[in-house]
Amino acid sequence: MLKYLPTSALTPDQVGHMAHTDVGSLTLLFTSSPGLEVLSRTTSTWIPLTPPSGTVAVNVGDTLRYLSSGVLESCLHRVVPQVSQETGLSTTRYSLAFFHRPELDAEFMDAQGNLWTGEQWHKTKYRIFRASNHEQMQNSLLTGRVGFLGEANTDIDNS
Numbered sequence: 001m002l003k004y005l006p007t008s009a010l011t012p013d014q015v016g017h018m019a020h021t022d023v024g025s026l027t028l029l030f031t032s033s034p035g036l037e038v039l040s041r042t043t044s045t046w047i048p049l050t051p052p053s054g055t056v057a058v059n060v061g062d063t064l065r066y067l068s069s070g071v072l073e074s075c076l077h078r079v080v081p082q083v084s085q086e087t088g089l090s091t092t093r094y095s096l097a098f099f100h101r102p103e104l105d106a107e108f109m110d111a112q113g114n115l116w117t118g119e120q121w122h123k124t125k126y127r128i129f130r131a132s133n134h135e136q137m138q139n140s141l142l143t144g145r146v147g148f149l150g151e152a153n154t155d156i157d158n159s
């Protein structure tokens with residue numbers, strides 16, 4: 001369960017959840033709160049996505065992308081705070097994510113040809129997830145797009 005607390009600090013480096021691809025294979029995301037946005041590969045714009053009530057959003061993560069040799073694309077997404085007209089603060093947001101991931105000893109190759117085990121990939125990418133927003137912005141591992149740093153720039157490499 002993820003809870004995004006209200007904040008008055010709405011500068012771009014303090015978004016609810018930085019632009020990223022999920023680390024595992026498939027993510028099942030349950031939420032009825034607005035704020036989730038997905039980057040369109042065709043227009044390179046952020047598209048708001050609120051799953052209709054009773055439905056679940058299914059994200060392909062990095063490892064399924066690599067295990068399928070890129071046939072399935074990992075989805076780049078972020079969470080943007082929604083500001084309440086009454087308080088001027090962002091609203092509290094809840095979501096429930098169920099992360100599937102490969103076995104720790106599963107092997108796959110990333111888009112640059114580097115070989116990984118599931119465990120290595122998970123530990124490496126999670127270290128970035130836990131880092132400060134500033135450090136996250138220095139590392140395109142978070143976005144799974146070489147040279148693309150999410151909020152920090154918009155040059156997308158489709159590798």
Ligand SMILES: O=C(O)CCC(=O)C(=O)O
Binds near residue numbers: 079094
């Ligand atoms: O809270 C959400 O809607 C998305 C969360 C998310 O993208 C994640 O935890 O990887």
Ligand SMILES: [Fe+2]
Binds near residue numbers: 021077
């Ligand atoms: Fe995510």
